[in-house]
Amino acid sequence: MPAHRSPSFLSLQEAVGAAPTLALLRERAEASQRCLSLVRPLMPAGLRQQVAPGPWGDGEWCLLVGNAAAAAKLRQLLPAMREVLAENGAQVSAIRIKVQVPGR
Numbered sequence: 001m002p003a004h005r006s007p008s009f010l011s012l013q014e015a016v017g018a019a020p021t022l023a024l025l026r027e028r029a030e031a032s033q034r035c036l037s038l039v040r041p042l043m044p045a046g047l048r049q050q051v052a053p054g055p056w057g058d059g060e061w062c063l064l065v066g067n068a069a070a071a072a073k074l075r076q077l078l079p080a081m082r083e084v085l086a087e088n089g090a091q092v093s094a095i096r097i098k099v100q101v102p103g104r
Helices: 012-018 020-042 068-087
Strands: 051-057 060-065 094-099
Touching: 020 051, 020 060, 020 068, 060 068, 068 094
Parallel strands: 060 094
Antiparallel strands: 051 060
């Protein structure tokens, strides 16, 4: 009678670590989240919940917002955000702000 083997399951973290492409995506997502946590205190309280971390890579970071008014306010904060990121060692050479259109 053959020995019964239990199936091998990987946790999500193990699977991501085993796949270089997924590991790179995870690292970029974590870097984007870290950058947002650094600059979020600069934002007015009402704006903080409207901003989400977007793609990060090759020194370019994107912030996602739900409307043009939030994007305009963030653009005013760009110099201060760049300064905070630089002071904290984040290697961000450009910050883009993208308005997300619902349903797309």
